[in-house]
Amino acid sequence: MSAVKTVTDATFEDEVLKSDKPVLVDFWADWCGPCKQMAPVLDKFAEEHGEKIQVVKINTDQNPETPRAYDVLALPTFKVYKGGEVVKDIRGARPKRKLEEDLAEFL
Template identity: 80%
Template sequence: MSAVKTVTDATFEVEVLKSDKPVLVDFWADWCGPCKQMAPVLDKLAQEHGEKIEVVKLNTDQNPETPRAYGVMSLPTMNLYKDGEVVKQIIGAKPKRLLEAELAEYL
């Protein structure tokens, strides 16, 4: 069972914007190879740092409104939200150590 939750356009506000801890949102699609590469990396990140940061994924093909609202143009894009605002954006697949380095102040 994955430690990464799925969010939708309908649940985004409650699950992400109103969360009491930082939330890393993985914007992905089934056809995106680099997105599939990131899935195990994000799952491990969620397992190891779940007490400090929530990791969720949003399928952009099934939920087009949220990526449009946040200007997501390439996949994978990972936005980190804190207190309802984007505080960091990471574009493209990254190894776990680089992802952790980019997110270090929140982990």
């Protein structure tokens, strides 16, 4: 079972905006090749760092309201939410090491 949780437009507020720890949100779609490449990277990242930062994913095709509300225009896009606000924005696929560097302040 993956350490990455799936959220929807309906659960985004409770799972992400009201979380008491930082949340890394993966905005993805089934047709996005780089998104699929990132799935195992995010699984491993979540297994190793889940106690400090929660990792969730939201399918942008099935849940269009949330990506629209947060100006997600390209996939994959990763946003870190803390206290209900976006505090970090990352676009594009990357290796786990680079993702850890980008998110070092939350680890």
